[in-house]
Amino acid sequence: MKRTQEVFDRLVSSEFRLASFEDVKTVALAMWHENFVPQVTHLSETSAKAAGYVVDKLMRFNCVSQELKAKLRDVLAVLKGMFSFTPVKVKGCDKLAQSWGLVTDLKLQIRELLEYQTRHYKHA
Structure with missing residues (x-):
């Protein structure tokens, strides 16, 4: 999980337009199939916005599972307690990203993850 946390930190610390699909995939698979709950208390405000969006989206x-969703809601509560996020309006940007104050999103990378979030996918 340490490696996953490092990938998560890298993902939320750079602009989403520069994000590698492999980083997005690593975080998504860990969250969806390995019950990964990221640590967020060390993040800057900019990274916290990105982290909030990534966690909220995934x-x-x-x-x-409902149990993991409860833990992830706690992560979102921590982020919202650390900073206040002012929603923005940006044409063509995911509304969820805008609600976290972001002007870019991961919708193209998330779309490529469709095959991994079905019940037919066997995570190794």
């Missing part, structure tokens, strides 16, 4: 998929 926890909405059906492959996330």
Whole structure:
């Protein structure tokens, strides 16, 4: 899980347009199939916005258990307690990203993850 935390930190610390699909995939698979709950208390405000969006986005998929969703909601509460996030309006940007104050999103990379979030996927 340490490596996953490092990948998560890298993902939320750089602009999403520069994010590698492999980083997004690593975090998504860990969250969806390995019950990964990221540590967020060390993040800057900018990284916290990105982390909030990533966690909020990935926890909405059906492959996330109710127990994990509860833990991830706690992560979101920690982030919201650390900083206040002012929503923005940006044409073509995911509304969830905008609600976290972001002007970019991961919707293209998330779309590529479809095959990994079904009940037919066997995580190794």
